[in-house]
Amino acid sequence: MIPAFLALNVLDTPILFFNEHDQLTWANDAAHATFSELKMGQVWNTMPFPDGYLYQLHAFSHEFTVGTLVECIRNEDISIRSENHVLQARNRELERLLDAASDELFVTDGDGRILLVNQSTESFYEMKLEDIIGRTVFELEEQRVFYPSVTAMVLRERRRQTILQKTRDGRNLAVTGTPVVNDNGDIVRVISTAIDLHQLAFFQPEMRQNGNPYDFGEAPAEAPFDTKIIAESQPMRDLQRRINRLASFDAAVLLMGETGVGKNVLANHIHKISRRSSEPFVEINCATIPDALFESELFGYERGAFTGSNRSGKPGKVEVAHGGTLFLDEIGEIPLHMQSKLLDLVQNHTFTRVGSVHSKTVDVRIIAATNRDLREMVEKGLFRADLYYRLDVIKLHVPPLRERLADIPALSMAILSDLAKRHRQPPKTLHPSTVSVLQSYPWPGNIRELHNVLEQVVVWQDAQIILPIHLPEHVQHHSQQPSMDIHHPGGDDDIRPLEGGLSELLNRYERQVLQHALARWGTTYAIAEQLKVSQPTVSRKLKKHGLI
Numbered sequence: 395m396i397p398a399f400l401a402l403n404v405l406d407t408p409i410l411f412f413n414e415h416d417q418l419t420w421a422n423d424a425a426h427a428t429f430s431e432l433k434m435g436q437v438w439n440t441m442p443f444p445d446g447y448l449y450q451l452h453a454f455s456h457e458f459t460v461g462t463l464v465e466c467i468r469n470e471d472i473s474i475r476s477e478n479h480v481l482q483a484r485n486r487e488l489e490r491l492l493d494a495a496s497d498e499l500f501v502t503d504g505d506g507r508i509l510l511v512n513q514s515t516e517s518f519y520e521m522k523l524e525d526i527i528g529r530t531v532f533e534l535e536e537q538r539v540f541y542p543s544v545t546a547m548v549l550r551e552r553r554r555q556t557i558l559q560k561t562r563d564g565r566n567l568a569v570t571g572t573p574v575v576n577d578n579g580d581i582v583r584v585i586s587t588a589i590d591l592h593q594l595a596f597f598q599p600e601m602r603q604n605g606n607p608y609d610f611g612e613a614p615a616e617a618p619f620d621t622k623i624i625a626e627s628q629p630m631r632d633l634q635r636r637i638n639r640l641a642s643f644d645a646a647v648l649l650m651g652e653t654g655v656g657k658n659v660l661a662n663h664i665h666k667i668s669r670r671s672s673e674p675f676v677e678i679n680c681a682t683i684p685d686a687l688f689e690s691e692l693f694g695y696e697r698g699a700f701t702g703s704n705r706s707g708k709p710g711k712v713e714v715a716h717g718g719t720l721f722l723d724e725i726g727e728i729p730l731h732m733q734s735k736l737l738d739l740v741q742n743h744t745f746t747r748v749g750s751v752h753s754k755t756v757d758v759r760i761i762a763a764t765n766r767d768l769r770e771m772v773e774k775g776l777f778r779a780d781l782y783y784r785l786d787v788i789k790l791h792v793p794p795l796r797e798r799l800a801d802i803p804a805l806s807m808a809i810l811s812d813l814a815k816r817h818r819q820p821p822k823t824l825h826p827s828t829v830s831v832l833q834s835y836p837w838p839g840n841i842r843e844l845h846n847v848l849e850q851v852v853v854w855q856d857a858q859i860i861l862p863i864h865l866p867e868h869v870q871h872h873s874q875q876p877s878m879d880i881h882h883p884g885g886d887d888d889i890r891p892l893e894g895g896l897s898e899l900l901n902r903y904e905r906q907v908l909q910h911a912l913a914r915w916g917t918t919y920a921i922a923e924q925l926k927v928s929q930p931t932v933s934r935k936l937k938k939h940g941l942i
């Protein structure tokens with residue numbers, strides 16, 4: 395018989411071969427074992443095919459051999475086979491979908507060992523898939539295939555993380571890692587996705603339209619991330635949900651929150667997602683307009699309304715905002731005498747230009763913002779109660795940054811990429827330990843302060859990866875991170891080391907130093923840099939002390 399057929403002997407499934415005259419000419423070992431009385435030459439329709447099988451026929455033609463292969467599948471195997479087929483088809487479909495994605499997808503187990511990656515990963519890290527699967531993220535991080543590892547960070551922090559990551563060939567990736575836990579709460583998988591920021595820059599026009607936070611194009615000075623709100627934390631997600639819901643309504647909105655939390659950015663965002671988005675968004679900062687000019691700034695003036703005024707008159711901000719949104723920032727600072735006029739506008743959508751006797755109607759949506767307690771101002775007689783209740787239809791409290799720690803990595807990442815663009819430098823990356831330091835600082839100035847701190851780092855520090863020591867001192871020192879002030883072994887609080895002599899003392903001291911260094915700087919490369927020894931030395935000593 396032809397040798398190719400012999401391979402069929404390894405199968406458990408009985409296989410019979412009938413030639414072009416329908417005569418049995420070959421059977422595999424499983425067929426001989428299953429059907430005891432097989433007679434070669436027997437014609438197909440005289441064969442006693444037993445019950446309990448499904449006979450599947452395959453036309454066969456190879457060189458001079460033509461005929462039919464009969465596969466005898468036991469009935470009980472059929473359902474398993476069909477389930478397998480379905481599963482295999484699903485797997486293939488899933489693999490095709492994953493490979494079709496241009497973003498990287500990376501799955502590890504709870505020890506950081508890589509289980510699955512999609513095709514894009516090859517080009518992201520310039521490595522063959524087979525060289526990636528089975529390795530740990532710690533090894534790849536150490537070899538600087540990418541740095542830092544988001545998976546390592548997720549395993550350490552036990553929650554979703556977003557960071558800027560650098561690859562060996564200098565790419566900048568925005569990476570998000572998400573933990574998957576089992577019923578006991580153990581992390582069993584970490585799923586990471588990465589986007590190449592350069593590719594995003596390429597798609598910049600579409601991103602602008604669709605509101606992408608990683609926009610690399612020219613951005614307005616004060617609101618770089620104006621179209622998408624970073625909302626990784628629960629309080630911000632809740633706020634975002636409410637904002638999305640109210641966007642389609644025209645009701646007045648009052649944004650309350652500490653200074654620098656992003657009220658301005660949110661007001662802009664509400665406008666952008668509302669039906670008024672193609673109309674003007676006009677902002678008035680009530681704290682910066684002198685009292686005397688308030689009315690004319692807001693409502694405009696008629697021709698010859700006052701000496702030196704424009705002869706043809708001038709429309710105020712309210713008129714300019716017609717059809718769009720009027721944003722009254724720092725509404726708590728509005729002078730009392732203006733509040734009644736504002737009430738007309740909020741209540742009836744009417745206003746009167748300075749020097750005119752005719753009121754005009756305007757179609758604007760009003761968003762107001764303040765960091766003051768308006769209710770208390772009402773009680774003290776500093777703010778009109780009727781205006782307060784008119785503005786207070788939909789009140790949104792914007793949480794301070796210290797209550798939305800989960801936003802800090804993504805915010806920092808977005809701010810760093812924006813700063814890089816402005817200062818024409820490659821974006822810097824935050825080391826995981828720096829993220830922890832940033833998350834333990836109370837941020838009295840909120841996002842504005844975070845922005846300032848990161849800008850100082852970008853301007854003053856050359857390092858590409860921002861370590862805690864690169865942060866301004868007051869931020870570093872406030873942190874709860876372990877410090878490098880090592881307890882002196884053998885001090886008053888430690889009497890045991892004397893038993894082991896000097897070498898034991900030094901050994902313990904070395905372990906303490908390395909333990910703190912690991913907690914603070916996270917990788918052997920960073921520790922080596924800080925402790926001024928080689929990276930292999932750090933690696934060896936960490937192993938010796940059982941720290942890695």
Ligand SMILES: Nc1ncnc2c1ncn2[C@@H]1O[C@H](COP(=O)(O)OP(=O)(O)OP(=O)(O)O)[C@@H](O)[C@H]1O
Nearest residue numbers: 616617618619624653654655656657658659841842
């Ligand atoms: N979601 C965000 N993503 C990125 N940057 C943000 C975000 N929210 C605010 N910022 C930045 O933080 C800074 C302060 O934001 P914003 O001016 O909106 O705060 P605010 O609450 O209006 O402050 P104030 O009460 O002092 O006017 C700005 O530089 C802004 O670009």
